[in-house]
Amino acid sequence: MWGIADSHHPQWLDALARAHAVVEDRVRVGKAMGLRNLPSKDWSVNSGWILAANLGHDLDCWLRLLTLHDQDGLAHAEPDTMRYRLYHLPARLAAHARRRHLRIERTWPWAQAFVLAWHRLTDLPALT
Template identity: 85%
Template sequence: MAESIPTARQAGCTGALILRGDSAFYSAEVVAACRAQDTRFSITAKLDRKVKAALAAIDPGAWTPIKYPRAVFDEQAGGWVSDAEVAETSYTAFTSKKGKRVTARLIVRQVKKKLDPPAADGQGELFPAYRYYPIFTDSPYTLLQAGSSIVITRCRSRPTPISSTVRSPSQDWTVNQGWMLAANLGHDLDCWVRLLTLHDQDDLERAEPDTMRYRLYHLPARLSTHARRRHLRIERSWPWAQAFVLAWQRLTQLPALA
């Protein structure tokens, strides 16, 4: 963090910076680095005993319903999520580390669990069960603004498995810079392919990179040349052959760069 935040400012980032990270970033050192660099933080808190106690202490009437403009798939919730509830409380983290405790906001999003297996017709649930997503943050935004950004950020960041520094291939920052650039370029290209060519394909519009790799990028096809023309011969039984052809046609119809 001590190197990446100044690098972001040197690259032209102005105004308030907010570090968003998953639970791998939940540490006193990361928060201290953010504050030393005049940067806000918004980090997924680990659901340990203390955090669970803080969640249990939230007044049931403090939860505020929120609805997202577009549903996003949540693996932990087991389906598409279009609404949830958010609440916040004050929380002091890292109390076991002398001189490094931090008090900030704990913003929590709760999503109702789906019944598994589904209840029989006419049989209701005895009591609702929820999944909780706590965010430890010093964000200046209001509860609804910050709560809505949790799921939006999660949706944007989930397809990229490179957000955590624990996945970096080297301990050398220069090597990691090149790797991070290449990985992000690949992720951006994948996003643009879906946005420009698969926006009306329900099963591919929001597909993750692993799904795109299996269905389109690892294509069971053969490229051949005949009469000075190239032919792509796709296996007829491949379920996503038409989707690939549609994407290819739309890409080739894009105007050339000036």
């Protein structure tokens, strides 16, 4: 690249390509989280859709960072995999004695990962 010092070195070009690959990966994940198809031709509806899709993507990233960092197969899973394994939870919400209980299927393979993530989220200190 003309005008940039040391840009002719292979290491510099490799670092540039790797940084660009991270950006392309984030764009691909953003599209998978809902940015691929906008629902309307109206600007205000689409801006709300983009805000909701980016919020969902941020929540997914924070969930992985705070609770799933040591879970094999979930820390760096694709959004479709996360939807299938954790977000579409096969469970029933039951009420008993003025309390609600989440009854998770015992045969579900990712029940332990969900419970661990739930406990880690509830153990976070409250914001002050």
